[in-house]
Amino acid sequence: EVQLVESGGGLVKPGGSLRLSCAASGFTFSSYSMNWVRQAPGKGLEWVSSISSSSSYIYYADSVKGRFTISRDNAKNSLYLQMNSLRAEDTAVYYCASEVDYYFDYWGQGTLVTVSS
Amino acid sequence: EIVLTQSPDFQSVTPKEKVTITCRASQSIGSSLHWYQQKPDQSPKLLIKYASQSISGVPSRFSGSGSGTDFTLTINSLEAEDAAAYYCHQSSSLPWTFGQGTKVEIK
Numbered sequence: 001e002v003q004l005v006e007s008g009g010g011l012v013k014p015g016g017s018l019r020l021s022c023a024a025s026g027f028t029f030s031s032y033s034m035n036w037v038r039q040a041p042g043k044g045l046e047w048v049s050s051i052s053s054s055s056s057y058i059y060y061a062d063s064v065k066g067r068f069t070i071s072r073d074n075a076k077n078s079l080y081l082q083m084n085s086l087r088a089e090d091t092a093v094y095y096c097a098s099e100v101d102y103y104f105d106y107w108g109q110g111t112l113v114t115v116s117s
Numbered sequence: 118e119i120v121l122t123q124s125p126d127f128q129s130v131t132p133k134e135k136v137t138i139t140c141r142a143s144q145s146i147g148s149s150l151h152w153y154q155q156k157p158d159q160s161p162k163l164l165i166k167y168a169s170q171s172i173s174g175v176p177s178r179f180s181g182s183g184s185g186t187d188f189t190l191t192i193n194s195l196e197a198e199d200a201a202a203y204y205c206h207q208s209s210s211l212p213w214t215f216g217q218g219t220k221v222e223i224k
Contacts, residue, residue: 047213102208
């Protein structure tokens with residue numbers, strides 16, 4: 001059974017940093033591109049970042065470029081999102097999602113990030 | 118950036134009724150359009166890939182159609198468990214984008 005479990009969310013002050021993790025199991029993690037998608041409270045879905053299976057290709061939404069860094073450790077079956085210079089508008093549930101053929105086939109349960117003073 | 122516009126934003130439907138949700142892209146995206154269902158307090162779930170391709174385990178009452186700029190998600194004979202928000206997503210070009218969502222309520 002495929003499982004994606006996010007962790008690392010919490011309350012952080014504007015300008016602060018947070019590192020999210022996503023632990024994967026039940027599939028060959030090293031063969032799949034992975035993504036972060038977020039959802040602000042009561043709002044729709046917003047793609048944040050994507051990383052290819054071998055980390056050769058990395059992409060970001062303009063809203064987070066230069067502040068967020070996506071990475072992965074295939075030996076640990078883990079995906080990460082380092083978030084710096086956080087803003088109130090980054091407040092959201094952050095989902096990790098596996099990608100096959102450019103669609104998201106599995107999603108984690110999400111971790112809530114709240115940016116507030 | 119490709120903008121996806123869904124309609125309607127909200128729909129209240131009685132069980133067994135047919136539901137149609139449309140998604141219009143700001144430019145042609147071929148068939149690179151996927152649909153997700155998000156039930157309250159749950160993460161999204163893939164329903165349809167590449168406009169019309171079914172997903173294993175998804176009930177057959179869900180179907181998709183369209184290409185280019187206009188796409189449709191159809192739910193035949195709505196069931197109470199289908200109360201959810203539905204999102205389209207394009208993977209034709211980065212940045213990947215989603216429609217604003219359509220909330221389906223059961224009367």
